[in-house]
Amino acid sequence: MLSDILQKKLTRHFHFLDLDKDGYVERSDWVQCAQNLIAIREWQVGSPEYEAVMARHEDMWFTFWEPADLNHDGKVTLNEYLHLAETQRKMGFTYEMKQVRKLFSAIFDTVDLDGDGEISLIEYRQFFRAWGLDAETAVVAFASLDLNADARLSREAFLQYGVNFYVNDEPNVAGNMIFGSYE
């Protein structure tokens, strides 16, 4: 069984991604997020940036979310998502770590839109905005990760915080607020 705190954190992640708030994470949530990012960045339909962002978001759905869709109805429920997390846990620590690092590396690539290898505060705010969250929530979440307050996050730091978020049962580790407050 997942601990209380892990259930709360993963529930937060689930609701973060349910962009249209219909109770499911679906391919359409990922496509809508990509379209929001494209609008925020003012990229033209059909431009290389447009194609890259859309492809990356569709990949996130197919690689990390569709496998959770146990009954193959095209929608992932919270229970399906929590079940996937438990299954990864049962497969053992090494497997789980590999999956979690893959997941957060892919998330990093959806946030680092200028591809300079770091997430800036501006990119984090755009990430939250594209998922329908306000700037204040993004700033608080970012501050909880940017421990040296230089307004940047490296990939390695982001992966470490992602592992903390997904695996660690402690209440006060960096990474717990990666998608905002879970309480």
Ligand SMILES: [Ca+2]
């Ligand atoms: Ca949804």
Ligand SMILES: [Ca+2]
């Ligand atoms: Ca389903």
Ligand SMILES: [Ca+2]
């Ligand atoms: Ca960047």
